[in-house]
Amino acid sequence: MARSLPQPHVIYLTRHGESVxxxxxxxxxxxxxxxSKSGELQVELLGKYLSREKITRVYSSDYPRAIQTANAIVRHSANMVQLDVKTDVRLRERNIGVFEGKSYREAIEGLLKSGGGDLMAFNPEGAEKMKDVGARMNSFFKEVCLDLDKSEREQEVVVIVSHSFALIKLVDTLTKSGTYRLAHWDQNRGYKLLRNASFIKISVGSLEDNVEDLSTLPGQRKLDFLNLHETEHLRGLVENDTLVKFTQTSSEAKAFSGCIQS
Ligand SMILES: O=P(O)(O)OC[C@H]1O[C@@](CO)(OP(=O)(O)O)[C@@H](O)[C@@H]1O
Incomplete structure (x- = not known):
């Protein structure tokens, strides 16, 4: 008789709420x-939405805006599991080098001066290389997956709070590394920077039990992208000015999106 497969674990990748x-x-x-004030509202809505899940772990970058977001999620969680926010420096936003303290516009002007192209491929002086951001984010994700393998819980629901460049670079490495088999992945929608307090929901399953699929490599996992860049839970902000930010595509936003290179 076929034995039942374990329930896949769930990982939410979320960007922090809007910051000052x-x-x-x-x-x-x-x-x-x-x-910001709107960011505080956003993380309340995110926390309320996620309270329907039995969250078992919350990880966050150690930057204040991410920790505030993670704390709101924990505060709303009605789960019996004692939740602590575990911070990890690997979840930090890219260090932007000489542009720290400068405006996004100045960064875009710097990009244009350097020949233009994608902001993701822009390497300002002193900035962390995007491929290094990808490597640290990927190492974190892999470690979480290995931890989940050891878990005695039937299902783990993990929330990871991080930042725009860091998260999209993580998604980039997950979808291109070959370590993972992807389901419901839509690259046209997927390779976009996450809006504040939005999330990508991924179910993480092992493929090892699937003996009929001989192309499966040992240790390979199935990542099922259940939601991409979800913002439905933020609908409550419709009456608020914040919505303007959610519905308009600024020139900056255009420059930030697009294909991602190291
Ligand atoms: O989505 P918007 O508000 O345009 O902000 C994106 C920018 O914010 C920053 C921080 O300045 O990321 P994040 O808020 O995710 O930490 C930049 O790295 C990123 O370019």
Whole structure:
């Protein structure tokens, strides 16, 4: 008789709520940047939405805007599991080098001066290389997956709070590394920077039990992208000015999106 497969674990990749730096469109000192008033509202809605899940782990970058977001998620969680926010420096936003303290516009001007192209491929002086951002994010994700393998729980529901460049670079490495088999992946929608307090929901399953599929490599996992860039839970902000930010595509946003290179 076929034995039942274990329930896949779930990982939510979420970007923090809107920060003061996001409103001012300035790369503020990451240790100083905190949630804006709208950001506080967004993370409440995110927390409320996620309270339907039995969250078992919450990880966050150690920057204040991410920790505030993670704390809101924990505060709303009605789960019996004792949740602590575990911070990890690998979840930080890309260090933007000489553009720290400068406006997004100045970064775009710097990009144009350097020949234009995708902001993701822009390497300002002193900035962390995008491929290094991908490597640290990927190492974190892999570690979480290995931890989930050891879990005695029937199902783990993990929330990871991080940042725009860091998360999209993670998604990029997950979809291109060959370590994972993807389901419901839509690259046209997927390779976009995450809006504040939006999430990507992924179910993580093992493929090893699937003996009929001989193309499966040992240790390979199935990542099923259940939601991409979800913002439905933020609908409550429709009456708020914040919605303008959610519905308009600014020139900056256009410059930030697009294909991602190291
Ligand atoms: O989505 P918007 O508000 O345009 O902000 C994106 C920018 O915000 C920053 C911080 O200044 O990321 P994040 O808020 O995700 O930490 C930049 O790295 C990124 O370019």
């Amino acid at each position: 730096g996001n409103v001012k469109k300035i790369f503020l000192d990451p240790e100083e940047d905190v949630l």
